[in-house]
Amino acid sequence: MNKQVLTVLGATGSIGLSTLDVVARHPERYEIFALSAHRQVEKLADLCRRFQPQHAVVAGPAEAVILRELLSDFPTLNIMHGPSALEQIAAAPEVTTVMAAIVGAAGLGSSLAAAQAGKRVLLANKEALVMAGDVFIAALRKSSGTLLPIDSEHNAVFQSLPAGFEYGLRQCGVRKVVLTASGGPFRKTPLDALQHVTPDQACAHPNWVMGRKISVDSATMMNKGLEVIEASWIFGVEADRIDVLIHPESVIHSMVQYEDGSVLAELGNPDMRTPIAHALAYPERIASGVASLDLVKIAALSFEAPDFSRFPCLQLAYDALRAGGSAPATLNAANEEAVAAFLDGGLRFDRIAGVVAEALEKIPVTPLSSLDDVLAADRAARAFVQERLSRKLLLSA
Ligand code: NAD
Ligand code: MG
Numbered sequence: 001m002n003k004q005v006l007t008v009l010g011a012t013g014s015i016g017l018s019t020l021d022v023v024a025r026h027p028e029r030y031e032i033f034a035l036s037a038h039r040q041v042e043k044l045a046d047l048c049r050r051f052q053p054q055h056a057v058v059a060g061p062a063e064a065v066i067l068r069e070l071l072s073d074f075p076t077l078n079i080m081h082g083p084s085a086l087e088q089i090a091a092a093p094e095v096t097t098v099m100a101a102i103v104g105a106a107g108l109g110s111s112l113a114a115a116q117a118g119k120r121v122l123l124a125n126k127e128a129l130v131m132a133g134d135v136f137i138a139a140l141r142k143s144s145g146t147l148l149p150i151d152s153e154h155n156a157v158f159q160s161l162p163a164g165f166e167y168g169l170r171q172c173g174v175r176k177v178v179l180t181a182s183g184g185p186f187r188k189t190p191l192d193a194l195q196h197v198t199p200d201q202a203c204a205h206p207n208w209v210m211g212r213k214i215s216v217d218s219a220t221m222m223n224k225g226l227e228v229i230e231a232s233w234i235f236g237v238e239a240d241r242i243d244v245l246i247h248p249e250s251v252i253h254s255m256v257q258y259e260d261g262s263v264l265a266e267l268g269n270p271d272m273r274t275p276i277a278h279a280l281a282y283p284e285r286i287a288s289g290v291a292s293l294d295l296v297k298i299a300a301l302s303f304e305a306p307d308f309s310r311f312p313c314l315q316l317a318y319d320a321l322r323a324g325g326s327a328p329a330t331l332n333a334a335n336e337e338a339v340a341a342f343l344d345g346g347l348r349f350d351r352i353a354g355v356v357a358e359a360l361e362k363i364p365v366t367p368l369s370s371l372d373d374v375l376a377a378d379r380a381a382r383a384f385v386q387e388r389l390s391r392k393l394l395l396s397a
Pocket of ligand 1: 009010011012013014015016036037038039040100101102103104106107124125126127150151152208209210211212213214272
């Protein structure tokens with residue numbers, strides 16, 4: 001068996017660590033070529049000792065110096081820094097497979113570099129597709145690269161579709177794609193209590209352990225909104241054919257409804273090592289370390305319709321998808337800025353949706369035909385939100 005040669009972008013994060021956990025179970029299958037982290041240099045040093053990559057990439061020169069000192073006994077490791085180094089380790093000719101697990105727009109350049117270089121792209125970085133879906137999918141087509149979804153919902157949909165779905169879901173007899181959502185920690189919180197939510201409360205997800213940004217997105221349900229847009233790009237399906245269903249147990253990871261009334265789904269314990277192992281080994285199956293699903297113990301699964309007034313971010317994402325062009329990039333950038341401000345104590349939790357809504361309302365939608373267009377839309381939305389935040393123009397900010 002030829003080994004897959006891997007670059008793990010965002011190795012020190014929640015998805016990065018889960019990926020390395022699966023990789024460590026199968027040393028005969030996978031070899032680590034490069035690892036990246038931003039500022040968590042000590043964590044990255046430990047991972048470099050364990051996985052012996054050829055290259056490591058960190059945020060800037062200061063982090064590179066610290067990593068070099070920490071790994072003075074590992075002189076063969078090439079240490080680099082910055083966005084172009086991330087693109088380099090994503091596109092290097094030796095690499096077969098790239099785990100794209102940097103959080104937010106910061107992951108776009110390297111995810112796209114992997115797509116352009118025709119890699120097997122294991123995509124966790126949903127923000128890249130939300131911002132630049134068209135550019136990303138076109139790059140994959142041109143390079144004959146492969147996209148394997150890591151987001152548990154999209155991985156479940158992928159597993160529930162027949163081979164050849166790329167040629168159109170209608171031809172496959174698909175009526176609807178149904179993304180499940182746990183509803184996050186505030187599904188039942190009284191609406192007037194949401195103004196007092198702290199970052200730690202928002203990051204305490206009932207079922208999944210994740211990075212802080214995606215945890216806040218789950219609490220506002222912007223995460224599901226981003227996933228609706230992500231699904232539209234991965235599966236070539238329009239907004240009207242994507243439904244969201246609240247399923248608090250997170251056992252059904254998503255489903256596909258067919259014209260004949262059949263519904264196919266993927267079920268499992270909520271542990272990201274399952275979709276990661278699926279994508280790593282596809283089309284084979286390998287052990288992931290995840291325990292078998294015990295439905296007797298779980299006993300009951302429940303479902304409800306999403307409440308769009310409790311979760312306005314979900315509606316905003318559908319609106320942005322329908323508006324097209326730069327609207328999803330605006331949504332994503334405004335949300336990243338608003339979430340960062342909330343995590344820093346500079347914005348109330350219940351104002352995040354209002355910030356994003358205002359950006360979508362005030363910034364005109366323009367067509368996106370290149371990466372430069374995407375980056376310009378991203379910058380414009382961030383500047384808009386920053387300006388409002390700095391002038392405290394956001395009500396109750
Ligand atoms: P995390 O915050 O735990 O980790 C993020 C990683 O990216 C870290 O390694 C960090 O060092 C790196 N990073 C952060 N900012 C960076 C920057 N500016 N430049 C370069 N690197 C940077 O996040 P996570 O929960 O692992 O999520 C990663 C991605 O996967 C996100 O896009 C998220 O939406 C997606 N995702 C996560 C989960 C999950 O269960 N955690 C599930 C589905 C999708
Ligand atoms: Mg998800």
